[in-house]
Amino acid sequence: MRLLVIEDERRIAELVAEGLRQASFVVDTVATVADAQAALELTSYDAAVLDLGLPDGDGLRLLTALRRKPDTPPILVLTARDTVEDRVAGLDAGADDYLIKPFAMVEVVARVKALLRRPGGPLGVRLEAGNLVLDTVGRDVEVDGQVVPLARQEIAILEHLIRRLGRVVPKAVLEEKLYGMGDELGSNAIPVHVHHLRRKLIEAKAVCAIHTVRGVGYFLEEQA
Incomplete structure (x- = not known):
């Protein structure tokens, strides 16, 4: 945020x-x-x-x-x-x-x-997708009750994706939310974070997957 x-x-x-x-x-x-x-x-x-x-x-x-x-x-x-x-x-x-x-x-x-945390605010809720749970206050991510260690940027990306489950989140939106005015932002910064996040979710056996829409952004999808 x-x-x-x-x-x-x-x-x-x-x-x-x-x-x-x-x-x-x-x-x-x-x-x-x-x-x-x-x-x-x-x-x-x-x-x-x-x-x-x-x-x-x-x-x-x-x-x-x-x-x-x-x-x-x-x-x-x-x-x-x-x-x-x-x-x-x-x-x-x-x-x-x-x-x-x-x-x-x-x-x-x-x-x-x-x-x-006020009504309509971005904090104060547990976000879920499949067997994954994100605590937006504690900034913890669990899969089947086990904590998945994620970097700050990875948690932020996951939060945006899970809040728009099934819908594409443009890369530009993620850049705006993850980086401040004075931060140096490489063209591949978001793809790199998404790559690491995707790998960690796969390793944790999360029942959800991050998909890339080339040239646009990313979306999170629950899997059967």
Whole structure:
């Protein structure tokens, strides 16, 4: 899953981004309202972490503008504004959650996951295909009750495939969800991850298979 951190203090942005990456999220960071708007226009994010004191505008105004759009992701406000009036203003403007600085990184991760577990969110469910089960919170994969060790990228690809069971997931969609703005992406990165994932599922005797639609993408199919 891909997150956007909107924070102009570089050290804090790096801290938050690294903590979220350690929790298996793909993270982009921006430092201004303008860059945040551009990123949200170009990329489909699963959630965002927003500081309110940005150099080119107030985060509350950005929040209000985003909430006028139907496809805005859940937003956690992370700010030094700590009065009751500040918290009320943030929630009224459309924040899904509000956390005050200084903060514990484990709490930021927990709150982001809580937002993603809300009804309709991408976390909080067990996904199944044949004898394979993916725990979207613990990021564990089991086949017939046995844990299958997978890399972060392999789990992310499997999640997208299993959520669209039987339907083709374009390669471009996987690239967008698995890699951030600054990541170097080779043309064969996704095929390599899919190759490793397919091999591991075969070795684990999973009753489902990954198929390649050449030039388009991949799909997961349950097998009898």
